Amino acid sequence: MNANLNELRAKISEHRAKKRGRNWLHVREGIIETGLLAAALSSIAITLGIVFILCWESVGFFKEVSLTQFFFDTQWTPLFDPPHYGILPLLSGTLMTTFVALCVALPLGTITAIYLSEFAAPWVREFVKPLLELLSAVPTVVYGYFALYLVAPLMQNIIPDLPASCMLTAGIVMGIMIIPYVSSLSEDAMRAVPMLLREGAYALGANRIRTALTVVFPAATSGIGAAYILGLSRAIGETMIVAIAGGMQPKLSIDPRDPAMTVTAYIVQVSQGDLPHGSIGYKTIFAAGLTLFVMTLVFNLIGHYLKKRYREAY
Amino acid sequence: MKDVDKLIRQQKFQDRFFAVLGFLCTLVGLVVLSILIIDLLRDGWKSLDYQFLTSFPSRKAESAGILVAWIGSILVAIVTALTAVPLGIAAAIYLEEYARKNWLTSFVEINITNLAGVPSIIYGLMSLGLFVYFLGLGRNVFVGGLTLGFLILPIIIVATREAIRSVPNGIREAAYALGATKWQVIWHHLLPCSVNGIATGTIIALSRALGESAPLIVVGAVVFNTVLPPSPLQANFPFVNFDWLDSSFSVMPIQVFNWVSRPQEAFHRNAAAASIVLIFITLTLNGMAMFIRYRFRKKVQW
Numbered sequence: 001m002n003a004n005l006n007e008l009r010a011k012i013s014e015h016r017a018k019k020r021g022r023n024w025l026h027v028r029e030g031i032i033e034t035g036l037l038a039a040a041l042s043s044i045a046i047t048l049g050i051v052f053i054l055c056w057e058s059v060g061f062f063k064e065v066s067l068t069q070f071f072f073d074t075q076w077t078p079l080f081d082p083p084h085y086g087i088l089p090l091l092s093g094t095l096m097t098t099f100v101a102l103c104v105a106l107p108l109g110t111i112t113a114i115y116l117s118e119f120a121a122p123w124v125r126e127f128v129k130p131l132l133e134l135l136s137a138v139p140t141v142v143y144g145y146f147a148l149y150l151v152a153p154l155m156q157n158i159i160p161d162l163p164a165s166c167m168l169t170a171g172i173v174m175g176i177m178i179i180p181y182v183s184s185l186s187e188d189a190m191r192a193v194p195m196l197l198r199e200g201a202y203a204l205g206a207n208r209i210r211t212a213l214t215v216v217f218p219a220a221t222s223g224i225g226a227a228y229i230l231g232l233s234r235a236i237g238e239t240m241i242v243a244i245a246g247g248m249q250p251k252l253s254i255d256p257r258d259p260a261m262t263v264t265a266y267i268v269q270v271s272q273g274d275l276p277h278g279s280i281g282y283k284t285i286f287a288a289g290l291t292l293f294v295m296t297l298v299f300n301l302i303g304h305y306l307k308k309r310y311r312e313a314y
Numbered sequence: 315m316k317d318v319d320k321l322i323r324q325q326k327f328q329d330r331f332f333a334v335l336g337f338l339c340t341l342v343g344l345v346v347l348s349i350l351i352i353d354l355l356r357d358g359w360k361s362l363d364y365q366f367l368t369s370f371p372s373r374k375a376e377s378a379g380i381l382v383a384w385i386g387s388i389l390v391a392i393v394t395a396l397t398a399v400p401l402g403i404a405a406a407i408y409l410e411e412y413a414r415k416n417w418l419t420s421f422v423e424i425n426i427t428n429l430a431g432v433p434s435i436i437y438g439l440m441s442l443g444l445f446v447y448f449l450g451l452g453r454n455v456f457v458g459g460l461t462l463g464f465l466i467l468p469i470i471i472v473a474t475r476e477a478i479r480s481v482p483n484g485i486r487e488a489a490y491a492l493g494a495t496k497w498q499v500i501w502h503h504l505l506p507c508s509v510n511g512i513a514t515g516t517i518i519a520l521s522r523a524l525g526e527s528a529p530l531i532v533v534g535a536v537v538f539n540t541v542l543p544p545s546p547l548q549a550n551f552p553f554v555n556f557d558w559l560d561s562s563f564s565v566m567p568i569q570v571f572n573w574v575s576r577p578q579e580a581f582h583r584n585a586a587a588a589s590i591v592l593i594f595i596t597l598t599l600n601g602m603a604m605f606i607r608y609r610f611r612k613k614v615q616w
Contacts, residue, residue, distance in 0.1 A: 025495055032497050033412055039404030040413070043426050043471070046464050050436060053443035108339050115336025128340055130604045135343050137518070137600045138350070139525025141567045142589045145574050149582060150353045179343045207325040209332040230431070237433025239528035240567075244574055264435050264528065271438075271532040277447050285532075289439040293432065300431035304424055 054293055057286030064280055070287070076250040076266070078284045085284065087291055089250040093167065093260035094292075097242050098235040100171025100256050101178060105231050108175075109182025110224070116183070117190040118212040129184065136180045144244030147173035152245065159257065163247065168256040170246040174238050182231040185307075189223020190216050222309040229303035233296045239264035263292045354593065358586025366587055371569070376580065380588050382542060383569035386455070386535070387524055389543055389558055390565055393459020394466065394523045399516055401463075402470030407500060409471070410478045430468035437465045438532030446533065453534035455543060456559040461529050466519035473515020477508035510610035514603045521599035525592065527567035536562045566592045 062070070065085045073086025112132070116125045152169045156162045162169075193216050201211040217224070239262075247259020248269060261269070267285045275282045369379025405426075413419040441461040445451045481504050489499040505512075543561035566588060573585035 029495055029497055033408075036404050036408035036412060039401050040408040040422055042401055043405060043422060043429055043467065046440075046467070047425050047429060049444055050432065050440045053440050053448075054436075057443055108342055111336050111339040112343070115333070115340055119333045119336055120340075128344075131347075132340070132343050134597060134600055135347055137521060137525070137596050138347070139527070139567050139570075139589075139592050139596060141525075141527050141570045141574070142350070142354070142593055145570065145582075145585055145589055146350050146353065148574065149357070150349070176343060176346050208329045210325075210328075212332075233431045233433075237431075237435065239433070239435050240571065243528075244571070264433065267435055267439070268528060268531055271442075271534070286439060286443065289436055293436050296431055296433055297428060300428045301424070303431070304427045307427075 050293065054286055054290040057283050058290045060278075061280070061283035061287040064283075065287075074252045076261075079270075079281050083280075087263075087288065089252040090261060090263045090266055090288060091291070092252050092254060093242075093246065093250070094236055094262040094264070096167045096254060096256055096260065097171040097174060097238075097246060097262055098232065100168055101175035101235040101238075102228075102232060104172055104175025105178045105182050105235075106228060109179045109227070109231065110186060112179065112183040113186035113190060113224075113227075114212050114217070117187045118208060118216060129187070132180045132183060135177060138177070140177070140238065140240040141244070143173050143177055144240045147241055147245035162257055163259050165245045165247040166257055166259045167246060170242045170244075171256060173245065174235055174241050177238070177241070178231045178234050181234055182227050185227035185230060186220070186224045189220040189227065192223065193219045222306045226303045226306040229299050229306065233299040233303065236299070237264065237292065237296055239268060243268045263288045351593065354586050354589050358583055358588075358590050361583045361587035362590055366584075367591075371564075378573075378581075378584055380566065380569055380591065383564050383566045383588070384591070385542060386563040387565040389455050390459045390462060390530075390563060391520060391524055393456055393559070394462040395516075395520060397460055397463035398467050398470055398519065402467050402516075402519075403474050403505075403512060405467075406471045406474035406478060407504075410475050411496065411500060411504070426468050426471055430472065434465055434526055435528040435532060437461050438529030440464075441529065441533050452560065453536075453562060454560045455563045458530050458533055458535060458563055458565070461533055462523040462526060465526065465529060466523050469519040469522065470512075470515055473519070474508070474512050477511025477515070478504055480511065481507045510606055514607050514610075517599050517603040517606075521596045521603075524565075524599070525567055525596050527565065527571055530565055530568060531571070535564050535568050566595075 069085055070087055072088070073084050074088050075084035075086050076089045077084045116128065120128070147169050148165060151173055152162075152164050152166075155169050155172075156164070159168075190212075197215050197219060198211055201215045206214070242262045243265040246262060246265055248261050248265060249259045250261040250266065251258060253260060266288055270281060270285050365377075366379045367384070368381050369377060370381055371383075372378040409419065409422065413422075438461060441457055441464075445457045445460065446453055451457050485503050485507060486499055489503050494502070543558040543563060570585050570588045570592060573581040573588065576582075
């Protein structure tokens with residue numbers, strides 16, 4: 001009887017110990033989950049940090065400069081006397097270089113994507129795609145060197161009177177850099193189009209190129225749109241190429257042969273100097289940064305929406 | 315019949331024409347890349363010697379070197395890796411394995427996509443305002459590394475998520491069936507299974523950080539540094555010190571930028587030489603990533 005009781009007691013305490021162990025496991029699982037959640041939320045904290053700092057410093061800026069002057073003045077000379085704070089010259093520089101870059105990257109990227117997805121043999125695709133991605137792995141300062149000392153002289157041979165650094169040169173090199181952003185995502189979107197659609201077109205007698213252009217391309221539009229917007233937003237935010245080869249002159253112009261300054265190049269120019277914290281010149285870079293952030297935010301959200309749509313389509 | 319033949323010929327011609335056009339367009343990028351590398355080698359190969367790698371910056375192009383720059387790059391990359399990699403992997407695990415489908419999760423997801431698209435220079439502005447002035451941490455290696463860490467965080471999260479997602483559910487179910495807890499499943503099975511994908515993403519992200527200069531210019535990296543940061547290792551106890559975190563720094567891409575913007579041609583040759591080193595590092599890292607991805611795809615069959 002006693003022996004049995006002791007055995008029972010031993011069993012109970014063993015059970016309790018097990019339960020304690022399990023409880024500890026539970027607690028540990030909880031701690032880990034909370035830690036992981038905190039890591040996931042850190043991305044939100046970064047965004048909040050960005051928005052907070054940009055807005056905080058910009059509020060100081062807009063206390064001294066009116067919104068009308070900021071958006072409608074056609075001169076940007078914040079460090080001269082008398083200062084002008086019109087963002088338009090910087091915006092025109094950013095948009096023109098982006099436009100030139102897209103004129104290079106969109107056709108080349110799209111044709112590359114159609115070729116790789118519809119024409120190339122699998123081994124060619126496997127081989128070429130990573131190589132193309134190296135284009136976006138090259139540091140952008142190196143592209144800047146390339147643009148200023150190799151592409152610019154070449155361009156000057158073709159177009160006489162072209163200044164050594166101008167929006168055209170910077171834009172073209174930037175376009176080469178963003179080809180992989182455009183081609184890679186477009187190709188993914190086209191490859192996600194089901195084979196059945198292609199076979200239907202072939203059965204009706206269409207050749208490859210016709211199938212690609214009239215069936216595959218339209219079916220993949222939202223994914224291709226997302227790729228284009230990714231390229232666009234890269235080009236808007238690109239800094240070093242335009243800072244080195246764009247000319248660094250804030251000038252309201254839509255002629256790509258002119259030198260100009262982009263929003264990003266302005267921030268670099270000011271940061272190289274030593275502006276005292278709190279001065280109006282210091283605050284301008286945050287106002288410029290906020291403009292840039294809002295622009296890319298809009299495009300990123302459109303891109304996100306398009307990408308989601310093509311993922312759900314098939 | 316003749317018409318049909320003609321039509322067929324025409325159609326086949328169109329296909330062949332586009333195949334050639336597409337091939338040429340694909341080549342454009344690759345040709346430009348090779349021209350770029352050849353141009354750099356032509357301009358900078360002669361300046362690239364042992365003295366160049368071990369000299370401090372100087373006003374004379376012949377005696378200037380990249381010692382401070384490459385040491386700075388390595389130190390900054392260490393801070394970047396130590397912050398972004400654990401944080402990114404943890405966030406990815408949460409989003410893949412724990413997160414329920416609710417507004418918070420989709421908000422975090424949209425937020426990460428957006429962060430991946432934020433121009434790098436904005437991260438620099440954020441660090442300048444928040445770390446340098448608001449928190450008063452100074453313009454040092456730690457702040458520089460943290461800035462780049464934030465910059466590459468989205469890349470690591472996205473890559474890790476994809477790697478974890480590609481582990482088949484059977485692995486998870488088998489582990490659960492044997493009584494493993496969620497974390498045990500993740501730690502003992504999911505992470506080891508997806509380590510290749512995570513490594514690939516991390517290497518590519520680090521190579522991006524090494525080539526990035528704009529945010530560090532904004533944060534205030536110094537170009538004319540003639541003092542090296544103190545060594546992280548020391549001879550006496552406790553063998554490591556953390557003074558290097560608080561020292562001013564310069565990195566490779568900023569050194570290149572500085573030399574590119576000078577008028578004298580001798581400095582341009584230096585810029586080309588430093589670019590060769592930089593491009594060699596980034597392309598090697600990317601090659602490593604490609605190799606891991608390739609081997610992984612060949613070896614693993616679920």
